[in-house]
Amino acid sequence: MRILVVEDEARAGDYLKQGLTEAGFVVDVARDGHTGLHLAAEQAYDLVVLDVMLPGLDGWTVLRRLRQTGVGRQVPVLFLSARDALADRVHGLELGADDYLVKPFAFAELLARVRTLLRRGPPREDDVLTLDDLRLNVPARTATRAGQRLTLSAREFNLLHLLMRRQGEVLSRSEIASHVWDMNFDSDTNVVDVAIRRLRLRINDPVPGRLIHAVRGMGYVCELRP
Incomplete structure (x- = not known):
């Protein structure tokens, strides 16, 4: 927290x-x-x-x-x-x-x-987050797509968790870096972009199709697109 x-x-x-x-x-x-x-x-x-x-x-x-x-x-x-x-x-x-x-x-x-x-704070988020056939079990820290288990590092899980609980919101690189790495974003580093690319590979391995999208000049968004 x-x-x-x-x-x-x-x-x-x-x-x-x-x-x-x-x-x-x-x-x-x-x-x-x-x-x-x-x-x-x-x-x-x-x-x-x-x-x-x-x-x-x-x-x-x-x-x-x-x-x-x-x-x-x-x-x-x-x-x-x-x-x-x-x-x-x-x-x-x-x-x-x-x-x-x-x-x-x-x-x-x-x-x-x-x-x-x-x-006793605000209502807790759901224990299980879903987007299309992508399913994230937060307490168990597991993720599946189309029923197949995804192998994610702790950092990749935290990144996916952030994106999924903020579905539909465009998150800037600085906000992602702040929440996932607990660091101030340096425009000279591409740590966020590299991590997103790796996470996409993990998610798209069992089932092709992107659920994480780049928004040019702004950041990234997790949502289902036709």
């Missing part, structure tokens, strides 16, 4: 990223409100951990604007703040936060709250 931490204090942000990463999450960190809002609105996160006192836009404003966007209406938000007044906690919850944790805090408590929010 992917978590966005919006925290302007470098040490605190690095501490949260290290701890959550060690707990098995993919973590992005934003150092100011504007960057945090942009990332949260543009990318699919499972949870946002949001400081209240931020440069640029404060956490209250970030949450308010986030709840006005399509993606941001559903993502769980956990406020972090040194402001422990009851009025502040109530204000955060009334704005649409799902939880409010006062600084300083024990990391074990933060992790417990994160896991609780993720369990």
Whole structure:
């Protein structure tokens, strides 16, 4: 699962990223409100951990604007703040936060709250994703086409999973690289294009016919075309 931490204090942000990463999450960190809002609105996160006192836009404003966007209406938000007044906690919850944790805090408590929010977050995706005769069993991490098992590496499975759960959406190379490789896309590298070519070969081996298509100048889309 992917978590966005919006925290302007470098040490605190690095501490949260290290701890959550060690707990098995993919973590992005934003150092100011504007960057945090942009990332949260543009990318699919499972949870946002949001400081209240931020440069640029404060956490209250970030949450308010986030709840006005399509993606941001559903993502769980956990406020972090040194402001422990009851009025502040109530204000955060009334704005649409799902939880409010006062600084300083024990990391074990933060992790417990994160896991609780993720369990009760937006409806989970289907365990089995399908497109024509391509079938992806997410919990079992298996894929078949026309009933025949596909041999996929862990990275190829993650790439196919991303494409299939976002069927019909054109995904840019930078977004694919961010989700599958947890890296910023470098225009001088063709890692995404090479991986897509290999994945197409795996999928088309038992049954000819492309289900992953390039969209010139934009990226790739997974969909059934006549």
